Amino acid sequence: MGYEVMELGDVELQSGAILPGTFLAYKTYGTLRADKSNAILYPTAFGDTHVQNEWLLGEGKALDPQHYFIIVPNLLGNGLSSSPSNTPAPWDRGNFPQVTIMDNVRLQHRLVTQRFGISKLALVTGWSFGAMQTFQWAASYPDMVERIAPFAGTAKTWPHTFVFFEGVKAPLEADAGWRSGHDRQTVEKALRAVGRVYAGWGFSQAFYREEGYQQLGYDSLDAFLSGFWDRNFAGSDPYNLLSMLWTGQHADISANPTYKGDFEQALRSIKARTVVMPATTDLYFTPEDSAYETLRMRNAALRPIRSIWGHFAGRGLNPDDSRFIDDELKRLLASSV
């Protein structure tokens, strides 16, 4: 679980707020070549850290540390990078400023260029929020990103996805109890509720119908709900979750001075060779939204993950979906740009 930290000082965010003493936690895998041509960036998803990204790395895989130098930066708000839980007053907890996907990407850009002197990324890839950061990278730094492979994530937060996040926030917004911050039991109760709300969204109707959780070692629906979902957010800081949910609700690659809200233009401006991988049964980052976006990009192919695992098809939980993603990444990395 060892990782590095880059201190970034006082950072002006998109909102205009200053986040003092900002830092990015990250981990690298493999060795950067002298010509710096083998760098891959692989940002993390909501509630995850670099550890949850590691399933996609390994010998013989597309993201093989023997060949590539893979940087996994932790999302702001996840508890390792600057977050409500680790920022001193007066910017701690509920006072932590709102950060955007773009804010994340700008700080990651400093990490990549200033710490490592990298000017080209062979690939940016990521799942869910990681996919949103991937799109933002390609739109904000089109000449720096050679390839992107966003999976189960979109270039902006579509309206229904926004509404889905409202539901995830709801138990935390309703329950004032945990805000006292002293009663860990109340906090954990609220976090279990977040897991229960998430349960129906994370996997598809067919996954539950066909008892896909058996593959994860749960022998009943009840065991899956209590063993997987009740624990999924256990130990989290509710303020961290709310911070990341705000980030997720306001993603849009064109919400910046470069594109001034012109989403179609931002999509067209992406130069990277692109493979977009929605999961066919994803209930909130839908294949329809990914198809819309892919059609408006210049160099992009839509390669749906045909799976009943819904959004979690991209989480490395079952061999079929993991192999599909790995195969696509191999093909993409082998392609010239």
Place this chain on the structure above:
Amino acid sequence: MGYEVMELGDVELQSGAILPGTFLAYKTYGTLRADKSNAILYPTAFGDTHVQNEWLLGEGKALDPQHYFIIVPNLLGNGLSSSPSNTPAPWDRGNFPQVTIMDNVRLQHRLVTQRFGISKLALVTGWSFGAMQTFQWAASYPDMVERIAPFAGTAKTWPHTFVFFEGVKAPLEADAGWRSGHDRQTVEKALRAVGRVYAGWGFSQAFYREEGYQQLGYDSLDAFLSGFWDRNFAGSDPYNLLSMLWTGQHADISANPTYKGDFEQALRSIKARTVVMPATTDLYFTPEDSAYETLRMRNAALRPIRSIWGHFAGRGLNPDDSRFIDDELKRLLASSV
């Protein structure tokens, strides 16, 4: 809003518990013919009363009170029929016994037969929980029900639907604050959270993408969330909601001594001429589950409501879907049995 009440005395429920002083609230529309051949039963959905069913009734419609005698019984737990909110101690509030869809139907059977002396129902129809009661009627009283038209509801609660309901329950389970029962503000906050969780489920991804809420008079997503969803459960009794959610989570037409859990046999035993109308974009009573059930019935046609309105395609909120349902009901009522 006038309605009638039938006192049913002390009732033994499926669970074995006795609910003392049970009563059913109901409303009738039209006149029962002397030969009692024109009776239609139209049960209510989760959180609704007979009032929310009235959109489907009217002159020139399939359910025309000039031709039919339409009985709308209120679901147990909805606040008008026996509920946590209106049952005296010691069975009030959180102590109200668990009631099943079958319990509802057995009491409705007493209403229909004892109060009105009806021995044949020309039609049983209903939306959502109303559809689940419709299926139960046809399975439990196959010789009494000539036709059924369940829309946006299934014959049992499929696993994902169960999980969806877990999410709806979550803000109420997490927030102990409202259980004190004295602070209405805390209660309303929890109820708003229920609405926010429900928002992403009630309508489809495409409905939000295409701003279907404009048709309801809301000019922005935010206006729809606060104007429609934040108010949807306002004023409800949380114990009533939890009671009905338990009912919804445990529906199964075969969970009784007649069918002993043999779901396929229960479906096969339905004699009524049947039209099943799932909404194509319903996220929790899915068209796939309805197709599975319809295929196993002897006399049933699947007629999907092609709509982006998701589950709420069956709530009478837009003219296209309402006309589709009405047309199907007209065809069904005109058919011989």
